[in-house]
Amino acid sequence: MPEISILSFFAFCLLIQLYYVLFVHLRLANVSIEEVPLVERKPISVIVCARNEVANLTQYLPSILNQKYHNFEVVVVNDRSWDGTEELLEQMAKEYAHLKIVKILDNDKFIAGKKFAVTMGIKAAKHDWLVFTDADCLPASENWLMSMQQPDNEHTEIVLGYSPYLKKRNLLNALIRFETFFTAVNYLAYALKGMPYMGVGRNMAYKKQLFFKNKGFAAHMHIPSGDDDLFVNAHANKYNTEIRINKDSQVWSNPNTTWAGYIRQKKRHFGAGKFYKSKHKFILSWQIAFQFLFYATFIGSMFLSWEARYVAFGILFLSLLVRCFVYPKLLKRLNYGELRWWFPILDILLFLFLTLNAIFAQFGKKKVTWK
Structure with missing residues (x-):
């Protein structure tokens, strides 16, 4: 027995x-992969937050600024950097008229964190459709914004993208990429099932009016992480959310290169997950x-x-x-x-x-x- x-x-x-x-x-696995739209629909504001990211901005920001999309701006939030980020952005702004710089100064009145930087970027954005990525991210193609633009369906307020990690030849990298794969499979599949519960800030989009209608990150501003997944968890539903997995819509990123860094990252993500809907x-x-x-x-x-x-x-x-x-x-x-x-x-x-x-x-x- x-x-x-x-x-x-x-x-x-x-x-x-x-x-x-x-x-x-x-x-x-069975869903049809969407085609890249052939026409632009509405203007886009791309939000990138940076803190001491001069090397990554030098390498990756031009790929964002040179997207094949006519009506868009790139809002870069310089959050109290001291590594030359400010000088680099000012120099690039002379070359790219659609680059907007938001500078955050040291201030004891707010808690230092990415959510504050994201909020400042959203406030500075002039367009309603916001596409988010990070300073260390590389769009898979110059059609990235064409793929992540606002869908035809006006009820869609959130678009969840996918962001794979670049390949390195070691066990840690294989494990990180495999874990990222399963995380993506889960949140993208559940979104298809009508139960979206998270997204990743390296590649996602939503409406500015959705952000302010729900008072931004006010409900979880005290939590270090969650500018992406907690916001999606609170406001995404089966009627207002779509996904994008076309290869042109993807954004590549550099993974952690040390076990300690990866463990810290997973602890931060685990902490945010405790505040998901029941x-x-x-x-x-x-x-x-x-x-x-x-x-x-x-x-x-x-x-x-x-x-x-x-x-x-x-x-x-x-x-x-x-x-x-x-x-x-x-x-x-x-x-x-x-x-x-x-x-x-x-x-x-x-x-x-x-x-x-x-x-x-x-x-x-x-x-x-x-x-």
Whole structure:
């Protein structure tokens, strides 16, 4: 009876896992990829916040300023930089008339953080459709803004884009890109399912009037992170949100190059997730919990009889078989095609890392940081 109970629970965990694979993520694998629009619709304001980003702005800002879109401005918020960012932006403004600079000075009256910088950029923007990216991001093509422009549907207030990380040849980079892939699959697939719950500030867009109608970040200004995902979580719904995964609509970014930096980033993201809507926390928590229980139960089944072990291996093989049918296709679709050969190994490593990080995130000193 104990063996039957354990194996039955293992099979139940498999069914829950397959629900997320086949009824959520498979939607993204099968959805038709949108074409780049052929005509411009409305003017765009691009918002970029920078703090000591002179090297990245030098390398990447021209690609944003030179987009094939006639009526747009680029608002760069210089948040108290001291590395030469101000001088660089002033020089570039002489060459690009559509570059607008917003300078934030040191002031003890506000909490230093990216949300304040984003708010200042939005206030300075002259157009209603706002496209967001970061200083260290490179548009995949000169048609990026054409892809991220306001849709024909006037009810659409939010567009969620995708931002892959650039490839480096090491384990950390592979793990970061794999984790970014699964995060993207989850939030993009749920948006298709009519339940958008987050977006990434490296590549997303929404209406200025939506921001001010909901008092901006007032509800979570005290939280260090969440200028992107918490805003989307609070205001996105199945009627006002669309996604973009066309290769032209993507924005490439440089990942963390150290384990310490990556761990700090994940702690910050984990902290923001605690403030999601209850239904989103419930769904995401169960998704993680049953993934953990799936592997934990498999390990536990290795202490059972040989017959039970054979059954457990069969359940594990079925899980891998189904997921290897879905995720390699998604990896290729989302520009991580070479990782599909390492899928089973990275899947286990990522799960172990995120589980440990979620535990450690409960400890340590909470500190407000810019990003």
